[in-house]
Amino acid sequence: MSERTPAEASRDIPEATVARLPLYLRALTALADAGTARCSSEDLAAAAGVTSSKLRKDLSYLGSYGTRGVGYEVEFLRHQIAREIGQTQDHHVVIVGIGNLGQALASFSGFRSRGFRVVALLDAAPARQGDEVAGLVVRPFEDLAAVVAEHRVTIAVVATPAHAAQDVADALVAAGVRNILNFAPTVLSVPDDVDVRKVDLSIELQILAYHEQRKASAEVEEPDMERGLA
Amino acid sequence: MSERTPAEASRDIPEATVARLPLYLRALTALADAGTARCSSEDLAAAAGVTSSKLRKDLSYLGSYGTRGVGYEVEFLRHQIAREIGQTQDHHVVIVGIGNLGQALASFSGFRSRGFRVVALLDAAPARQGDEVAGLVVRPFEDLAAVVAEHRVTIAVVATPAHAAQDVADALVAAGVRNILNFAPTVLSVPDDVDVRKVDLSIELQILAYHEQRKASAEVEEPDMERGLA
DNA sequence: TAGATTGTTAATCGATTAACAATC
DNA sequence: TAGATTGTTAATCGATTAACAATC
Incomplete structure (x- = not known):
């Protein structure tokens, strides 16, 4: 060091x-x-x-x-x-995968107010390309390298289906993006110098469900807290 | 114990x-x-x-x-x-706040396949009530207690703006919901027996931005890994 | 000065890791 | 049996917490 x-x-x-x-x-x-x-x-x-x-x-x-x-x-x-935490400068963000979630993220105002500027939306499906979302036109995924270089993108948000996410991650790494926020429910393999944070909606619910189950069974066993050890 | x-x-x-x-x-x-x-x-x-x-x-x-x-x-x-983890039974979920994010969550197929059934969508804004999202009609927030009782809801997803989230949480607790997945960027106060998990999109990006900043400054200091301690 | 509150210490707790005895 | 791999132990690491000396 x-x-x-x-x-x-x-x-x-x-x-x-x-x-x-x-x-x-x-x-x-x-x-x-x-x-x-x-x-x-x-x-x-x-x-x-x-x-x-x-x-x-x-x-x-x-x-x-x-x-x-x-x-x-x-x-x-x-x-x-x-x-x-680097809030004093702007960070340029690209969102890949403009389905329901990608659109919601693109429209999310909380990013902008904290110094994150979404500079491009990419999707592999021709049917989505050209659509306008949150004031940006959806571009083909092939534009990734150009977009990253042009806008000095430092963070990518992956909101694709699970099966596409690893390929997307590989392309992001190749384009020089070293910070990824992954919403796809899959494990991404990336080099050591790339940071991946994962937001996994199903897993959050599953953790709550586990706790709910424990609460429910605890109630069946102890219907009355006053009962003591009988 | x-x-x-x-x-x-x-x-x-x-x-x-x-x-x-x-x-x-x-x-x-x-x-x-x-x-x-x-x-x-x-x-x-x-x-x-x-x-x-x-x-x-x-x-x-x-x-x-x-x-x-x-x-x-x-x-x-x-x-x-x-x-x-209680995956063998279904869990009934209500989503409160049907903006961009709430709609995306309502449409998310990953929940259903893991035993989570979204049984109702609630929103306080009359303009949204009656809209159909993912096959469900958006209902008034006032219907909460009725919906929870009717469908035996055990988990609520809060996707409202920050300023509304605490009131929503209070109403959820009053209705008997003890598990909350909170997407609103605010701290919720709830009783001890209520579990809250938080997904905070801005914070995830901010954590990545912190790491990016460290990587960037490390590169300026060590432009060539071979240089050694000079 | 007396009262308030920080910054730090040391103890505790929980999570991770490596190693290997148990055992198929 | 010999080889493989689990389940568990013990060491390490990192995070939390309570307490209080420092100091405004």
């Missing part, structure tokens, strides 16, 4: 913390919008839905941006976190 | 394992479809995208369903996992 200059040191931040930083950013934005200038770790933790202990531990990886006995300046902390 | 009968013992399975069981189930289904009758932990792990060590550890929480020196019977193991 080579050393880093102190400026961009940003010592290794644990993955669990990285995953929560956007949550804090959102809570801070809400506080700022509400006109709050300063908050305690307790306030911010409540707004983000975590414990204050966890929040302070997370923030400690970024630096020392609060004031003991006082709290955090909302706008200042917001800016520090935004910088840390 | 009360004791459980051995039959439904299902000793506490770690959450991380629960989250992977659907992955194994999917991999086993694919193997069965391909006509494979038996597989090793190595085979199955590869198909599910995990290490064989992790797979065996996970399966050990369910019981001892393999044969040393031989491997696992695909169909038998598939059935055991399906039973464990």
Whole structure:
């Protein structure tokens, strides 16, 4: 491992913390919008839905941006976190697979407001090409390399059927895209330097179903909490 | 804690394992479809995208369903996992908020094939009520309690704007729904016996953006991997 | 100063991993 | 039996939590 200059040191931040930083950013934005200038770790933790202990531990990886006995300046902390997670610059996104889900993602306003610009929609089906979705024309999948190069795409969203996803991923990697958000219910093989995050809707429901089953059977066994061990 | 009968013992399975069981189930289904009758932990792990060590550890929480020196019977193991996660029965789902995302979720075929039946679509906006989406008519949100009772709904999907999500969650809890999949970018407060899983599309992109930023700056610092420490 | 709240420490907990004895 | 592969153990790693010294 080579050393880093102190400026961009940003010592290794644990993955669990990285995953929560956007949550804090959102809570801070809400506080700022509400006109709050300063908050305690307790306030911010409540707004983000975590414990204050966890929040302070997370923030400690970024630096020392609060004031003991006082709290955090909302706008200042917001800016520090935004910088840390690269929110200060725009990211160009391509969506591949413009079915129901792809269309919904293309229309999703939450991306734009967080610095993500959807620059192209691609689909392999000629029937969909030429359609206009969310102000963009659906282009042939073959345009991928050109689109990536032209718009400096850094993130791709895969919303194709499972059987097409690996081929799409291979093409994305070949085109130089190293960050993929995968909605296709399949495992993608990619080189080590490519990050894949997976959103699997069925699996989320299956996890809930597992918990529901346990709750239901617990109720049958203990119809009355007062009963004790009889 | 009360004791459980051995039959439904299902000793506490770690959450991380629960989250992977659907992955194994999917991999086993694919193997069965391909006509494979038996597989090793190595085979199955590869198909599910995990290490064989992790797979065996996970399966050990369910019981001892393999044969040393031989491997696992695909169909038998598939059935055991399906039973464990409650896949053997249907779950009734209501979707609240029928915008772009809600429509896409309503049309998503992956739910149905895994035992999830979307029984109703609800939206507070009169303009959407009466629309037909994926073969269902969009009903007023006020119908919630009636729908839950009538169809024995156990899982709700919230796809409303953030500002409406907490009110929707409160109504769901009041109606007796104890499992919520939340797509609204907001923290939901619910009682302890209610499970909420969150899918946050912007946050997924933000996490990727963080990693992208680190990759990009690493390249600037080390333009040539061969250069060494100079 | 006294009261408040951060940043950090140390303990605990849960998840992952590698190795191998059990056993087909 | 010899070879293969599971199921389990023990070590390691990473994340969470509670407590409190530092300090505004």
